Amino acid sequence: MWNLVRNWYREKFSDPQAVTLTVILLAGFALIYFYGNLLMPLLVAVVLAYMLEWPVAKMAVLGIPRVVAASLVLLLFLLVMVLMVLVMLPALWRQGVSLMAELPAMVSQWQGLLMTLPEQYPTIIDQNQLANLVSGFNNSLLKAGQGLVSMSIASLVDLVALMVYAILVPLLLFFLLKDKEQLMASLSRFIPQNRELANQVAGEMNVQIGNYIRGKVIEILIVGTSSFIVFFTMELRYAALLSVLVGLSVLIPYIGATVVTLPVALVAFFQWGISPQFGYLLLAYGIIQAVDGNILVPLLFSEAVNLHPVAIIVSVLIFGGLWGFWGVFFAIPLATLVKAVINAWPTGAVR
Structure with missing residues (x-):
């Protein structure tokens, strides 16, 4: 042994x-x-x-x-x-x-x-x-x-x-x-x-983290603003509060969008019941989430999108459990760090 x-x-x-x-x-x-x-x-x-x-x-x-x-x-x-x-x-x-x-x-x-x-x-x-x-x-x-x-x-x-x-x-x-x-x-x-290897990884992560933070702020603003426009136009109650929640939900990949759907649907149902207006709102909300996941995220985080969804979710669970909010916020950069370390590991030290 x-x-x-x-x-x-x-x-x-x-x-x-x-x-x-x-x-x-x-x-x-x-x-x-x-x-x-x-x-x-x-x-x-x-x-x-x-x-x-x-x-x-x-x-x-x-x-x-x-x-x-x-x-x-x-x-x-x-x-x-x-x-x-x-x-x-x-x-x-x-x-x-x-x-x-x-x-x-x-x-x-x-x-x-x-x-x-x-x-x-x-x-x-x-x-x-x-x-x-x-x-x-x-x-x-x-x-x-x-x-x-x-x-x-x-x-x-x-x-x-x-x-x-x-x-x-x-x-x-x-x-x-x-x-x-x-x-x-x-x-x-x-x-x-x-520290040449450490400098290589640090240089790559410095660019990645900077791009990620700026991209995440831009994503929050775009998703939150577009949600507010839709909610306000359709006269949904608590439009400002719900749009802020939708914008902040992008901090937690996959999980955030799923969780924030509940209050949006709950408020819409309480206001309109099962009606065409309720369906139109959920359709518009679904379009926002689809555009965010399929267009906005790949455009802002092209490098992070290369991570498998399972790796992203596991990173959110692990680092969120360790460091709370900041662990969730930096889950993708930390997962990218692990990937960068594996890729940059000296070939002489790995078969």
Whole structure:
């Protein structure tokens, strides 16, 4: 057994470049896993820096000093964020409160429709089993409501942390944009010298993550805006809130679109019942999802689309379980990292 392990180690790690890459990956994983909460402001600033690096770099090419470019881009970004908080957030909050107040009536209406199914199809659907299913759903909904209340109370406690983030993140973002080259040079001092393979993977992933974050923001805006136009035109209630949910659902590939369909269908059914208007809305919503999955995603994430859907879903489950929201957000880049490491592994270390 020991000889088998030793031979495997020699086969896979005979190249020092492979050992260096492995150490860097394990150190990065351990740092984020054990100290992710402490480093969260820095991680958020890094994500935003990837998103804003493109306009800063373009302005620097035009001859504008990088400190001026970083200041202008950051100022514009903060203005947009303040406008969103002052204009969009109150409207979304009002719609969310109203939806929560009407949710029990919506669920009751859906359940009333379900309970008529045993009468229509007595040989297929058993009334007792359906009643147990509805009872279990009600218990789950009650637990979810209690969890939402406790989460709301906990969020009040986190207001201080949110205020700290509001100060730290813009400062970190400014310095990450302004002093990018100096920070990268300083970081390289802590990496072993035999790092050509690590540099190759890092260079590829730097481009991939930057493109992914910018592409994901563009996808959220396009899907959310198109959904709002459809919902608002068809006079669907809670159009703004539902369009935001649809836009954010693209953060979770495959799973998000499936989950967000339930509130859209529930609100539409409660408003119109089984009617042509209800069918038209679901058709338009399906077209949006089809365009997103078959046109927008391949256009924005041509490299990530090469991943098999099973690999993407497994990545979402694994990294989401490890790091929550950010694990889900970076599931595709992390899966691409694994693929890049496998492809770049020295040929002398792999048969």
